Amino acid sequence: VFADLRSLDQGAVLDADLCVIGAGAAGITLARAFAGTDLRLVVVESGGLTPDDATQQLYRGRSVGVDNSPLHGSRLRYLGGSTNHWNGWCAPADRLDLAARPWIPHSGWPLRLEDLVPHYEEGRRLLGLDPVRFENVADIEDEEPSDVTEARADDADDAEAALPLDPRRLRTAFWQIDHPPTRFGEAFRGELAAAANVIVLLWANVVDIARSRERAAVEHVEVASLGGRRARVRARRFVLACGGLENPRLLLAANGVERDGLGNRHGLVGRFFMDHFQVELAAIYAGRAERFELLRQRRRASGISYRPGLCLAAALQRREEVANPVAFLGPRRRRAALQPQDDPARAEETRRMLDALVESVTGESPGDDGPAPPWDGEVIHMFGNPTPDPASRVRLGAERDALGVPRLELDWRLGEADRRSVGVLAHTLGSELYRVGAGRLRLARWLRAGAPDDDSWLDGVTGANHPMGTTRMALDPRQGVTDADARVHGIENLYVAGSSLFPTAIRPNPTLTLVALTLRLADHLAREMGAARPVVR
Amino acid sequence: MPALWSRRELLCQGAAASLAVAATAAGCARRDGDGGEISAASRSALWNAGIVPEGNAAIQLGRRYRHRHPDQHSIGDLCRALGGDPLPVEPGQWRRAAERALRGDLEAGRSIELDGWVVTLTEARLLGLASFGPAD
Numbered sequence: 001v002f003a004d005l006r007s008l009d010q011g012a013v014l015d016a017d018l019c020v021i022g023a024g025a026a027g028i029t030l031a032r033a034f035a036g037t038d039l040r041l042v043v044v045e046s047g048g049l050t051p052d053d054a055t056q057q058l059y060r061g062r063s064v065g066v067d068n069s070p071l072h073g074s075r076l077r078y079l080g081g082s083t084n085h086w087n088g089w090c091a092p093a094d095r096l097d098l099a100a101r102p103w104i105p106h107s108g109w110p111l112r113l114e115d116l117v118p119h120y121e122e123g124r125r126l127l128g129l130d131p132v133r134f135e136n137v138a139d140i141e142d143e144e145p146s147d148v149t150e151a152r153a154d155d156a157d158d159a160e161a162a163l164p165l166d167p168r169r170l171r172t173a174f175w176q177i178d179h180p181p182t183r184f185g186e187a188f189r190g191e192l193a194a195a196a197n198v199i200v201l202l203w204a205n206v207v208d209i210a211r212s213r214e215r216a217a218v219e220h221v222e223v224a225s226l227g228g229r230r231a232r233v234r235a236r237r238f239v240l241a242c243g244g245l246e247n248p249r250l251l252l253a254a255n256g257v258e259r260d261g262l263g264n265r266h267g268l269v270g271r272f273f274m275d276h277f278q279v280e281l282a283a284i285y286a287g288r289a290e291r292f293e294l295l296r297q298r299r300r301a302s303g304i305s306y307r308p309g310l311c312l313a314a315a316l317q318r319r320e321e322v323a324n325p326v327a328f329l330g331p332r333r334r335r336a337a338l339q340p341q342d343d344p345a346r347a348e349e350t351r352r353m354l355d356a357l358v359e360s361v362t363g364e365s366p367g368d369d370g371p372a373p374p375w376d377g378e379v380i381h382m383f384g385n386p387t388p389d390p391a392s393r394v395r396l397g398a399e400r401d402a403l404g405v406p407r408l409e410l411d412w413r414l415g416e417a418d419r420r421s422v423g424v425l426a427h428t429l430g431s432e433l434y435r436v437g438a439g440r441l442r443l444a445r446w447l448r449a450g451a452p453d454d455d456s457w458l459d460g461v462t463g464a465n466h467p468m469g470t471t472r473m474a475l476d477p478r479q480g481v482t483d484a485d486a487r488v489h490g491i492e493n494l495y496v497a498g499s500s501l502f503p504t505a506i507r508p509n510p511t512l513t514l515v516a517l518t519l520r521l522a523d524h525l526a527r528e529m530g531a532a533r534p535v536v537r
Numbered sequence: 538m539p540a541l542w543s544r545r546e547l548l549c550q551g552a553a554a555s556l557a558v559a560a561t562a563a564g565c566a567r568r569d570g571d572g573g574e575i576s577a578a579s580r581s582a583l584w585n586a587g588i589v590p591e592g593n594a595a596i597q598l599g600r601r602y603r604h605r606h607p608d609q610h611s612i613g614d615l616c617r618a619l620g621g622d623p624l625p626v627e628p629g630q631w632r633r634a635a636e637r638a639l640r641g642d643l644e645a646g647r648s649i650e651l652d653g654w655v656v657t658l659t660e661a662r663l664l665g666l667a668s669f670g671p672a673d
Contacts, residue, residue, distance in 0.1 A: 169646055282653075342653070350594040350654065357590045357660055361635045430655025431648035442653040449605065449650060 002049075002193055005204040005225045012231040014199065016042040017529060019221060019235035021206050021250070022242035024081020025511055026497035026518045028184040028192070029126065030239060033522035035195035037531045042233050043192075043200045044223055047078030049185065054226055058205065058401045061245075061408035065392065066458055068275065068412055074465040075243055079202070080185020082243065082465070083511070088181030089307070091173065091508035092120050092132050092516075096314045096324060097385070098504070103321035104417070106272065106388040107504045110475045110484035119516035119523075122535055126515065129176045130304045163294050163436045170310050170432045173326060175508060177297065177305040204231065207403050209238070209254035209262055209494070217493045218262075224403055237525060241497040241518070244273075244467025245394060248500065249408050251471065251481075251488075252396050263488035266478050269471060270394040274505045276464035277384040277414055279457070281327055281426050282441040283342070284380050284433070285351045287366055291438040295329040309383070310433075311507060312425055322421040324385040324507045327429055332379050342442065351440060366437065380441065382425060383464065385505050387417045394470055412463070419457060423447055466510050471496045472503035479503075485524045486517070497521055574613025579624040583616065586628035588635050589666045598651045599668035602661040605649075615665045618658075635659060 018034065020027045023045035031043045047055045055078065061071035068074070075082045093113065100108025124132045165171060192200050204223035212219045220234040240247050248270035252261035261269055286292040297307040309326040317324060358366045386392075392413035396406035430441040446457040474480025477489035486501055488494040497518045499510040506513055526533040583589060603610050609618055616624055619638060625631045642648070642657035649661050656664070 166646065282655075346594070349592075350598070350652075353590055353592055353594045354654065354656065354660065357588070357595070357663060358639070360588045360590075361632065361639050361659070361663075363636075427648065427650065427655065428646070430650070431643075431646045431657070434648075434655065434657075435643040435646075441655050443650055443655065445653065447650075448653050 001196065001198065002200050002202060004048075004202050005223060005231055006227060006229050008229065008231050010229060013220075014042050014201070014231065014233045016040045016199075016233060016235040017237070018042075018525065019044065019233045019238045020497075021209075021221060021238065021240050022046075022081065022246070022498075023079050023185070023200060024241065024243060024498075025083050025184055026514055027239075027241035028080070028188050029123075029515050029518040030241060030497060030522055031195070031198050031200070032126075032188055032191060033519060033533050034526075034531065035191060035198050035534075037197060037526075037533055039197060039529060039531045041198045042235065043198060044204045044206060044221065044233060045079055045200060045202050046205045047076075048202045049079050049189070051076065051078050051084075054402070055203075055205075058403065058405075059246075060401070061410060062397055062399075063410045063412070065410065065412035066277070066414055066461060066463070068410065068463040069465055071245065071408060071410060074463070075245065078185065079189065079200070080183050083182065083184040086181050086511060087509075088178030089175045089509040090124070090127060090129055090178055090512040091175045092116070093506035093508065093513050094173070094311070094314075094324060096317060097506040101318075103318075104323060104387050104504070106390070106479070109503050110473050110480075116513070116516050116520065119519040120512065122519050123512055123515040124176075127178050127182050127512065129178060129512075130300065130302050132176075132512075163291065163433075163438060165310075165432055165436060167313055169313055169316055169428050171313050173309045173311050173507065175307045175309060177307055179305055201231075201233070205403055205405075206242075206250055207405055208256065209240075209250060211254065211257040211262060211491070213257055216491055218491060226402060235493075236529065237493045237495065239495045239497050239521070239525075240471075243498055244470050244500040245408060245410070247496055247498060248394050248470040249396065249405070253405050262494065263471075263481050263491055265490055268390075268479075268481050271390045271392070272388045272469035272472050272503070273392045273394055273410065273412055273467065274386040274388060274469040274502070275412060276466050276505065276509075277386060277418065277461045278464055279382055279384065279422065279461045280332065280379050280444050281382045281422070281447065282380045282430065282443045283347070284329065284378065284439040284441055287434070287439040288437040291436060295438060310429060312428060316424075316428065320424045322424045323387050323417070323505075325382055325421050325425045326385070326507055327380050327382045327425055329378050330381045342445075347442060351442075354440065366434070366440070380429065382422055383507075384414075384418055384422055385507050386414060387421075388469060388472075388504055389413050389415060414458060414461065464509070466499065468499045468502040468505050468510060471500040473501050474503055486521045495521060495525070574611055575616050575624060576626070578626045579616065579620075580612070582626050582628050583620075583631050583666070586631040586635075588632055589663055591667065595664050595667040597668075598654065598656075598661075599664035599666065601651050602649070602665045603668060606665075609662065609665060612666065612669050615662050619662045619666075635663065638662075 017039040018041050020043045059072040076084045095113045098109040120132050203225045206221050207224045208222040210219050218238045220232045224230045251269045254262040299305045309328045311326045394410050397409035399407045471481040473482045486495045499514045620634045639659040647658045
């Protein structure tokens with residue numbers, strides 16, 4: 001059922017078994033998981049059922065690192081959270097994303113892909129997706145085969161008849177596009193309204209997470225409306241589910257007992273901020289039309305669209321000691337205007353000369369004059385998988401919002417390792433796409449020999465609004481904020497849900513994985529609290 | 538396989554590219570002397586094979602390649618890298634040698650970036666040869 005903080009008595013106290021802070025993808029997934037059980041839930045949501053400008057302003061903050069979207073524009077603060085503007089791109093993590101890689105400091109999850117598989121399955125049903133295709137284990141060296149390899153979708157296999165890439169170098173990875181994207185607030189509003197054991201408290205902003213002075217546990221959360229109405233939610237357990245930026249903000253601001261914030265004994269809350277960095281890699285000159293077309297998104301019989309991405313083979317990532325970026329065909333973006341462009345006429349002349357050269361040697365034309373040169377059209381983009389860096393972080397700034405909570409300051413960093421991963425992907429793509437007849441690449445200037453060896457490449461970079469890592473999971477409290485069950489180290493009844501848990505960035509967009517992690521957390525909480533939760537069939 | 542895009546290689550490429558730019562600016566599209574390192578018959582056969590590209594674009598890319606790879610700076614070095622030893626003396630032999638080399642490059646993923654273009658080593662060598670021009 002829905003309730004409005006503004007209509008409660010001043011100073012009201014609500015008691016619950018479980019208090020969920022935030023009603024976005026993670027919070028609503030958790031609430032649905034316990035709807036109809038014997039547990040009493042209170043879900044605290046800052047906004048209402050529709051956007052509200054004054055509430056949205058609470059997200060304002062300052063960005064001092066790599067240029068990124070404004071902090072109040074990259075996420076949404078009402079029922080459904082940022083799913084109200086997501087694009088619906090879904091794919092499971094790659095096995096290597098979760099592995100500790102010696103060449104990537106601070107990498108590795110305290111979970112294996114197998115631990116997430118059943119939850120991915122439930123998550124994709126929740127999102128109405130086709131069966132999830134996991135990476136073929138044959139692509140991974142030195143690992144035991146597992147049942148994960150069997151969970152392949154026929155549709156995706158057909159789609160992968162795409163390009164005959166050399167599996168030692170590149171592989172195709174598909175996103176499923178949930179279209180139209182599931183807006184959690186709209187999609188599950190009816191279920192939440194009908195759930196007698198769930199109170200969704202709207203217009204309730206958490207202004208403090210109050211820790212007991214006697215024991216290492218949260219006693220209650222203090223909520224306030226913008227108009228000054230206040231209430232308190234007491235619960236046996238609390239789950240922070242406000243997204244990768246707000247989760248650390250609330251922990252850092254909850255400093256009534258622990259001066260540096262809740263769960264921040266080792267100074268890790270807010271550190272290791274990561275976002276997928278997007279940058280233009282290359283112009284592509286189409287090769288044989290039937291091969292070039294395989295780079296495009298296509299819709300399957302199920303109605304789900306599949307978008308192909310091209311990733312470095314796991315073996316090559318190991319050999320070259322790089323991360324796991326992915327490239328795809330897409331339209332040129334505004335941000336690319338910040339990078340110098342080539343003269344299209346001269347480039348086309350060179351392209352024709354190179355094609356003629358190959359034809360003179362092999363007797364075969366590498367192209368068939370398919371789509372026109374795409375200088376103002378499609379280019380190869382890259383979705384970079386950032387490496388974890390403790391200096392890349394969010395922290396509390398000096399300014400406060402309308403409710404007195406310190407605003408965020410984001411210092412996003414990308415380094416040489418990130419740039420190098422992109423370079424390896426670009427070169428490998430250039431050689432493989434040409435070999436299979438899909439097209440010839442001309443790399444962006446910042447990737448060419450002689451490009452400045454400095455940070456100027458970041459001028460063309462944009463974030464993807466996928467904040468990750470700020471309450472990272474780790475078995476060792478000195479390495480992470482939360483344990484493998486998503487419980488905040490050192491606080492017995494406080495959990496975190498969302499992409500802030502990801503200790504290493506995953507290759508695809510985070511939503512499907514954060515939903516899967518949340519369902520895993522729901523199972524853990526159900527066991528701890530003696531509840532039987534229904535599973536999405 | 539050596540690490541792609543190591544910092545050292547990036548720096549080397551940067552230096553070579555600067556040289557290439559300087560060379561291009563000094564004599565745009567002029568062809569370079571070759572030092573007469575291969576027999577006239579072999580050289581004639583190579584150009585008669587029709588596999589060495591022509592035009593400014595080819596010459597400029599070829600110069601970039603040669604400046605970046607001083608070990609393949611001369612026509613003799615390039616021909617031996619492309620045609621083996623002994624060198625072909627008939628156009629058909631050159632074509633077959635180049636095709637074998639190009640397909641081998643594709644199979645092995647041997648490529649290089651020249652002014653942004655990702656080309657196979659064989660293409661790069663043919664471009665390098667283009668910067669010498671045909672025999673008089």
